[in-house]
Amino acid sequence: MFNILNRSFFERKTEEVAKALLGKQIVHIVHGHPRAGIIVETEAYFYGDPASHCFKGMTKSNSALFGPVGHAYVYFIYGNHYCLNIVAHSKEVPAGGILIRALEPTLGRDEMIEARHGITGYQISNGPGKLAQALGITKTHNHKDLTIQDSLFITEGRSINPSEIITTGRIGISQAKDKPLRFYIANNPWVSQLKHT
DNA sequence: CACCCGATTATCT
DNA sequence: GATAATCGGGTGT
Numbered sequence: 001m002f003n004i005l006n007r008s009f010f011e012r013k014t015e016e017v018a019k020a021l022l023g024k025q026i027v028h029i030v031h032g033h034p035r036a037g038i039i040v041e042t043e044a045y046f047y048g049d050p051a052s053h054c055f056k057g058m059t060k061s062n063s064a065l066f067g068p069v070g071h072a073y074v075y076f077i078y079g080n081h082y083c084l085n086i087v088a089h090s091k092e093v094p095a096g097g098i099l100i101r102a103l104e105p106t107l108g109r110d111e112m113i114e115a116r117h118g119i120t121g122y123q124i125s126n127g128p129g130k131l132a133q134a135l136g137i138t139k140t141h142n143h144k145d146l147t148i149q150d151s152l153f154i155t156e157g158r159s160i161n162p163s164e165i166i167t168t169g170r171i172g173i174s175q176a177k178d179k180p181l182r183f184y185i186a187n188n189p190w191v192s193q194l195k196h197t
Numbered sequence: 198c199a200c201c202c203g204a205t206t207a208t209c210t
Numbered sequence: 211g212a213t214a215a216t217c218g219g220g221t222g223t
Contacts, residue, residue: 043204045204052204061218076218077204128204
């Protein structure tokens with residue numbers, strides 16, 4: 001029923017996978033009910049990049065980034081928020097991951113609104129902390145294998161034309177801000193930080 | 198063990 | 211546009 005991406009999908013250059021993930025779908029089964037959304041915005045963070053959590057080598061908290069590709073790396077930030085990354089890098093480097101910055105809800109929207117305490121519309125999942133809360137992602141999902149159909153996994157979604165992909169600098173960091181490693185789908189209203197007048 | 202700060206968000210003005 | 215909320219890991223004493 002779900003067409004799940006296999007591990008080889010994630011064993012490529014991190015920025016290449018970041019672009020390839022646009023249009024794919026994240027599914028989280030909660031209490032038997034699926035919550036899912038199309039990935040519309042990503043950022044690549046790879047080994048040797050001063051803005052990446054893996055820059056200073058492996059520690060207890062970032063070990064997932066050094067583990068098998070296709071697994072989740074979930075971290076807690078600013079005392080309030082979880083962010084979901086997907087481990088992906090080529091065989092030549094030891095670590096790397098992709099931050100999921102925005103989702104377009106497809107399944108279980110009512111459950112997501114409930115998880116977001118009643119917030120509706122684009123605010124459900126147009127930011128990395130927001131989508132983690134909407135899906136119900138917490139640090140318990142760190143290290144989770146996303147290539148098996150269990151509770152949390154990634155499937156095929158919508159096909160994206162390469163001309164629809166916009167590349168910009170990354171958001172919310174102080175190091176290597178200008179590197180073109182943020183990718184999003186053009187004209188998609190769920191992309192983060194858009195004003196909806 | 199104390200201190201510092203962050204790949205964010207909500208809620209003000 | 212500015213800022214508070216809030217907490218775990220990293221770093222140094």
